[in-house]
Amino acid sequence: MAYGFILDDHTSFSAWRPLARQCFLADRAPEEIEWRCASAETTLFDTPLVAPTPKNGAEPPVLRSKCLALLRSILRHADQTRFALAYRILWRAQTEPALASIATDPDIARALNMHKQVRQDTHKMTAYVRFREHGVAQNGRRSFYAWFEPDHYVLPSVAPFFSKRFVDMDWVILTPKGSLAWNGETCAFSPTPCAKPKLSDDIDQLWQTYYVSTFNPARIKTKAMLSEMPRKYWKNLPETQLIPQMLADAPARVAAMAAQQPRPAPAFHHRLQQRHASAEEAPALVQKTQLGSGT
Amino acid sequence: MQYPTQEHNMNTMKQSLSDRLALLSDAAKYDASCSSSGAGKRDSAATKGLGSVSNGICHAFTPDGRCISLLKILLTNFCIYDCAYCINRSSSNVPRARFTPDEVIWLTLEFYRRNYIEGLFLSSGIIRTSDDTMSQMVRVARELRQTHKFRGYIHLKTIPNASPALLAEAGLYADRLSINVEMPTERGLADYAPQKHAGEIRHSMGEMRTHIDAAKDRTLTGRKAPRFAPGGQSTQMIVGADQATDRDILSSSSSLYTGYKLRRVYYSAFSPIPDASAILPVKAPPLLREHRLYQADWLFRFYGFQFSEITASRPDGMLDLELDPKLAWALANRAMFPIDLNRAPKEMLLRVPGLGVRSVQAIVAARRHRQLRLEDLAKLKVSIRKIKPFLYATGWSPGRLAEQQNLRQLFVPQPQQLALF
Numbered sequence: 069m070a071y072g073f074i075l076d077d078h079t080s081f082s083a084w085r086p087l088a089r090q091c092f093l094a095d096r097a098p099e100e101i102e103w104r105c106a107s108a109e110t111t112l113f114d115t116p117l118v119a120p121t122p123k124n125g126a127e128p129p130v131l132r133s134k135c136l137a138l139l140r141s142i143l144r145h146a147d148q149t150r151f152a153l154a155y156r157i158l159w160r161a162q163t164e165p166a167l168a169s170i171a172t173d174p175d176i177a178r179a180l181n182m183h184k185q186v187r188q189d190t191h192k193m194t195a196y197v198r199f200r201e202h203g204v205a206q207n208g209r210r211s212f213y214a215w216f217e218p219d220h221y222v223l224p225s226v227a228p229f230f231s232k233r234f235v236d237m238d239w240v241i242l243t244p245k246g247s248l249a250w251n252g253e254t255c256a257f258s259p260t261p262c263a264k265p266k267l268s269d270d271i272d273q274l275w276q277t278y279y280v281s282t283f284n285p286a287r288i289k290t291k292a293m294l295s296e297m298p299r300k301y302w303k304n305l306p307e308t309q310l311i312p313q314m315l316a317d318a319p320a321r322v323a324a325m326a327a328q329q330p331r332p333a334p335a336f337h338h339r340l341q342q343r344h345a346s347a348e349e350a351p352a353l354v355q356k357t358q359l360g361s362g363t
Numbered sequence: 364m365q366y367p368t369q370e371h372n373m374n375t376m377k378q379s380l381s382d383r384l385a386l387l388s389d390a391a392k393y394d395a396s397c398s399s400s401g402a403g404k405r406d407s408a409a410t411k412g413l414g415s416v417s418n419g420i421c422h423a424f425t426p427d428g429r430c431i432s433l434l435k436i437l438l439t440n441f442c443i444y445d446c447a448y449c450i451n452r453s454s455s456n457v458p459r460a461r462f463t464p465d466e467v468i469w470l471t472l473e474f475y476r477r478n479y480i481e482g483l484f485l486s487s488g489i490i491r492t493s494d495d496t497m498s499q500m501v502r503v504a505r506e507l508r509q510t511h512k513f514r515g516y517i518h519l520k521t522i523p524n525a526s527p528a529l530l531a532e533a534g535l536y537a538d539r540l541s542i543n544v545e546m547p548t549e550r551g552l553a554d555y556a557p558q559k560h561a562g563e564i565r566h567s568m569g570e571m572r573t574h575i576d577a578a579k580d581r582t583l584t585g586r587k588a589p590r591f592a593p594g595g596q597s598t599q600m601i602v603g604a605d606q607a608t609d610r611d612i613l614s615s616s617s618s619l620y621t622g623y624k625l626r627r628v629y630y631s632a633f634s635p636i637p638d639a640s641a642i643l644p645v646k647a648p649p650l651l652r653e654h655r656l657y658q659a660d661w662l663f664r665f666y667g668f669q670f671s672e673i674t675a676s677r678p679d680g681m682l683d684l685e686l687d688p689k690l691a692w693a694l695a696n697r698a699m700f701p702i703d704l705n706r707a708p709k710e711m712l713l714r715v716p717g718l719g720v721r722s723v724q725a726i727v728a729a730r731r732h733r734q735l736r737l738e739d740l741a742k743l744k745v746s747i748r749k750i751k752p753f754l755y756a757t758g759w760s761p762g763r764l765a766e767q768q769n770l771r772q773l774f775v776p777q778p779q780q781l782a783l784f
């Protein structure tokens with residue numbers, strides 16, 4: 069028998085907080101507590117876990133806000149050791165109150181790294197979710213679905229972003245780590261894992277047209293592209309399947325531009341020049357407003 | 364795959380929406396600006412419409428390494444001007460097309476709903492008059508905001524000499540306005556864009572600056588001045604089409620940032636275009652040159668460098684292509700190093716090659732609580748090899764930098780060894 073808890077993958081900071089408090093009030097050091105993930109492989113030798121009992125009159129732990137924010141963030145990470153790391157930081161911070169500010173400390177360096185990954189995962193989700201239109205909702209609003217595969221448990225934290233941006237349409241985001249659904253009033257989170265749906269949308273074709281046309285074949289920087297848009301996202305994006313062909317065609321397109329002989333200007337240009345020349349002879353005709361920049 | 368400038372469908376009457384989207388985004392892509400930031404935060408929670416703005420999100424990347432954040436298109440690529448570097452100049456044979464304002468609005472909203480974009484960047488060739496062109500662009504912005512309750516990002520290109528009333532209205536709806544200076548020097552502009560005038564471009568910028576500043580103040584009566592482009596203004600310079608040196612370009616930037624309070628100056632390496640004008644150089648400048656200019660710009664905006672310091676040690680006025688400008692500056696000013704990791708002021712730490720803004724912040728916070736050793740920096744993902752000659756730390760002393768002759772060799776990327784066949 070050992071002290072500890074079995075925790076669900078979706079355990080958030082606010083669900084973990086009372087458990088950590090309980091361990092602390094029982095005066096259990098980090099080495100004495102086992103934080104086991106429900107999804108972890110169970111073995112025959114797993115000891116049963118019991119919750120430690122708080123001692124009477126024990127002082128509750130205190131944390132600076134910077135440390136609190138760090139723990140809140142790393143508990144969204146999928147790393148199975150996140151609960152143990154969070155408890156160790158909580159424990160150490162009681163005697164080292166500035167701990168979270170010391171980025172060179174090994175525990176903090178690891179936590180900051182996890183924090184960075186969570187932040188990135190959240191950010192990439194706001195960037196790479198693609199909604200596909202799917203009929204009309206019961207209330208007459210337009211209805212959209214998206215499929216996304218986040219690495220970490222970030223759904224509850226991205227919910228405000230999507231619900232405040234896509235307000236006038238209904239949408240559902242399905243992921244292997246649960247789903248979010250918006251109906252114009254509330255955003256519902258469900259932890260139930262979803263399967264990848266079949267989605268299609270005609271507008272994707274216009275988007276692909278845009279993607280191809282806005283690409284400049286004379287500058288190839290695939291490393292820069294990959295560092296921002298790693299391959300793991302490609303399979304769910306409507307535009308990335310075009311990349312191999314775009315790259316393959318680029319050299320020929322550039323060569324064609326270089327080989328092109330200067331051609332006579334179109335008739336339209338000559339008419340403009342003529343008009344300009346005659347305007348110069350008769351300055352009164354020059355329109356003062358004919359100056360500017362387009363692109 | 365069909366590419367826009369291949370000659371299909373020269374007949375404007377028969378172009379589908381998709382054909383025109385291809386042409387009018389192809390024509391807009393030479394503008395490097397795509398930022399959708401700087402406009403503060405807002406969302407649609409209260410207005411029940413569509414869209415929000417915060418830090419600017421890149422929704423996709425193309426293989427040219429550029430991000431797609433906005434739907435960047437032209438209203439039309441017809442143009443009565445003949446700027447040599449431009450694919451839309453009147454003497455070019457590219458197929459022409461135009462969108463109606465309603466089509467632009469529709470595309471913006473449908474793209475936005477699918478989370479492809481942060482908003483719209485609308486520009487245009489000049490048709491008929493400045494006011495005529497500008498008022499169509501303003502109409503797009505107005506209807507997006509008023510009719511469709513769209514709160515995403517809008518960037519409008521402004522047309523010089525458009526009437527002040529149109530400019531004020533544009534500022535009311537747009538998050539950012541811009542006008543391109545195009546060439547780093549007046550001479551370059553006169554040679555390549557004969558119908559444009561540097562004085563007029565600067566006048567427009569000055570006017571926008573006045574509006575932007577005024578919108579931040581309260582009026583005499585204490586009421587708020589009307590909204591005007593909260594994301595500020597930006598501009599772009601074309602690099603490598605004319606003879607301007609990096610020093611010319613950066614001194615231009617310096618006056619743009621300080622004189623007109625621009626938010627961003629973009630540098631766009633001159634890129635070959637279909638049906639290019641004969642007066643353009645045949646060869647594009649190395650992309651690395653553009654990259655070095657952005658690095659220099661970055662040093663100015665975030666690291667407390669002056670542009671003049673960055674180019675001071677370069678006899679030909681060109682940035683070192685082999686070394687990044689911060690490292691090049693440090694090697695040229697080696698007498699100022701090494702500095703003490705535990706005591707040097709933050710401003711000096713920012714000048715150490717290999718230390719970024721975030722690492723410097725982390726160092727300053729951590730050293731309040733403990734003495735830092737060189738090895739501690741590895742935890743911040745800093746390259747010890749690169750920074751070690753520039754720093755003293757607890758337990759580390761690098762010797763006088765000034766005395767090391769071969770320092771440059773230490774950093775210049777080594778040429779690949781040729782293998783015998």
Ligand code: SF4
Nearest residue numbers: 362363442446449452
């Ligand atoms: S004004 Fe000059 S830069 Fe602008 S679209 Fe016309 S030709 Fe191109």
